[in-house]
Amino acid sequence: MYPLIGSNVLIIPLQNGIEHYEILEGRFGKNAVAGTIGGLEVYKSGKKLVWRRSGNEHINLASRDNAARRRLSRELRPILNSTGIKTSIGNDPKKILWEKLVRMCAIVGVCAASGLPIGKVLQDNGWKNSLVKALKAATEIAKADGTSVSVSNALSAILALSPKFEPSLLKDLKRKKPNELDAILGAVVRRGEKLGVGAGPIAELILKIKKKYKLK
Known part of the structure; x- marks a missing residue:
């Protein structure tokens, strides 16, 4: 993955669990951002992609790196908020x-x-x-x-x-x-x-x- 990830790229997995983030952080350091998603269900039904929204869709992001948090606040949060997904950004990934x-x-x-x-x-x-x-x-x-x-x-x-x-x-x-x-x-x-x-x-x-x- 290294050739695809420059020094300014942030990696934001939204997987469940905790081990995946620890692997990414160990390999990519401050480029890895912890993320969770809730209130939104997406799944395939046959050939169709089904979205179910609860009215409380949210994404929580966290990084220990100040510069990464500033970028998330400035560049990503406005985009997510514009879709109706509330986005919080914290400093404690775990x-x-x-x-x-x-x-x-x-x-x-x-x-x-x-x-x-x-x-x-x-x-x-x-x-x-x-x-x-x-x-x-x-x-x-x-x-x-x-x-x-x-x-x-x-x-x-x-x-x-x-x-x-x-x-x-x-x-x-x-x-x-x-x-x-x-x-x-x-x-x-x-x-x-x-x-x-x-x-x-x-x-x-x-x-x-x-x-x-x-x-x-």
Whole structure:
């Protein structure tokens, strides 16, 4: 990739997880910008590309480099805002990545393990309990990794989702497509193992998902 990336190029991945950013930052330094996206669902249905907007579409970006943040504010944010996508720019990449990863770990894990949209998950006491346990486990791992994430704020964001919401992982598993199970749940478990923090509820969801969808 080096021949394609000059010294003034900013790399902005919007993938779920945390490991991808660490790889990019390790290789490209201040050229790597952390990014997350929410409130916007894009997927293929046959030959059609389907966009679903929630009315609260947003992109969060973060860089520790002052010059990079100024460029993002001056050059990129106006373009994104003009499309109706609210854009925030911060100085703590790990913070924005963990805030989303904690939520996604719980939502994705329980929806995929149950095969249900989030509304039905929340109506079932057993699955809701699994979601809360996964949420708490992920926040403890984030804390050990140097990032404080509020369990109550994360749960409030989950409760605000449309009852019909299905994470892309669930759709991919149903269609037997490549998926982000390892990038989301697997990454949290690996980080917990590295830091000596238990990830039992999350590991349990991974096992249920693999059994349900016959994954290796």
